[in-house]
Amino acid sequence: KAGVTQTPRYLIKTRGQQVTLSCSPISGHRSVSWYQQTPGQGLQFLFEYFSETQRNKGNFPGRFSGRQFSNSRSEMNVSTLELGDSALYLCASSLRQGNTEAFFGQGTRLTVV
Amino acid sequence: DAKTTQPPSMDCAEGRAANLPCNHSTISGNEYVYWYRQIHSQGPQYIIHGLKNNETNEMASLIITEDRKSSTLILPHATLRDTAVYYCIVRAPDSNYQLIWGAGTKLIIKP
Numbered sequence: 001k002a003g004v005t006q007t008p009r010y011l012i013k014t015r016g017q018q019v020t021l022s023c024s025p026i027s028g029h030r031s032v033s034w035y036q037q038t039p040g041q042g043l044q045f046l047f048e049y050f051s052e053t054q055r056n057k058g059n060f061p062g063r064f065s066g067r068q069f070s071n072s073r074s075e076m077n078v079s080t081l082e083l084g085d086s087a088l089y090l091c092a093s094s095l096r097q098g099n100t101e102a103f104f105g106q107g108t109r110l111t112v113v
Numbered sequence: 114d115a116k117t118t119q120p121p122s123m124d125c126a127e128g129r130a131a132n133l134p135c136n137h138s139t140i141s142g143n144e145y146v147y148w149y150r151q152i153h154s155q156g157p158q159y160i161i162h163g164l165k166n167n168e169t170n171e172m173a174s175l176i177i178t179e180d181r182k183s184s185t186l187i188l189p190h191a192t193l194r195d196t197a198v199y200y201c202i203v204r205a206p207d208s209n210y211q212l213i214w215g216a217g218t219k220l221i222i223k224p
Contacts, residue, residue, distance in 0.1 A: 004156070033212075042214055043157070043200075043212075044214075045213075048211070056211055090156050090157070091156075092156070100162065100204055101159055101162070102157075103159065105156050106156055107155075
């Protein structure tokens with residue numbers, strides 16, 4: 001069974017630009033959660049999608065948004081990038097909404113310059 | 114804030130058992146204890162979880178005290194590949210509450 005796939009693995013963007021990250025969950029998993037990981041703040045929850053609907057949201061500004069498609073694939077978008085958005089963005093998939101047995105992808109390393 | 118307290122770092126000799134403690138004194142009756150680990154530059158990996166009984170799988174054992182206020186993750190025969198940050202998380206399953214990750218324990222396995 002293929003694991004969680006995140007693309008791209010690495011990304012460099014300029015302040016003010018926007019970026020879209022992609023996550024393909026494990027086949028059969030319907031929940032996708034996104035996390036931001038930085039050295040200073042650790043792992044922080046962004047949002048969770050289940051059946052194409054956002055079910056849970058962390059404490060991030062509206063510049064961070066996401067969506068989920070009918071095949072459970074998910075995208076995360078960050079607009080008007082700031083230097084502080086540089087981080088490892090992790091996607092996790094699980095069978096059910098709120099299921100804590102989550103399987104994580106390798107992450108996308110975003111650098112904003 | 115994370116509902117768990119873990120030591121920031123620990124060392125263990127290769128081949129020995131690694132015992133990682135976690136305090137969760139405010140745990141509620143329906144909250145499970147979950148353990149994840151994150152090897153450098155990779156996404157976190159689920160290890161094990163439990164409610165009140167001790168649990169064992171192919172990766173580790175989880176020992177939860179009778180009052181459920183603390184637990185210990187045991188890696189029975191640590192290898193160099195077990196060097197990672199280990200996170201202890203408590204949460205009710207299938208709830209709408211997000212996973213709250215603390216700083217974890219940096220476990221270094223030494224040859």
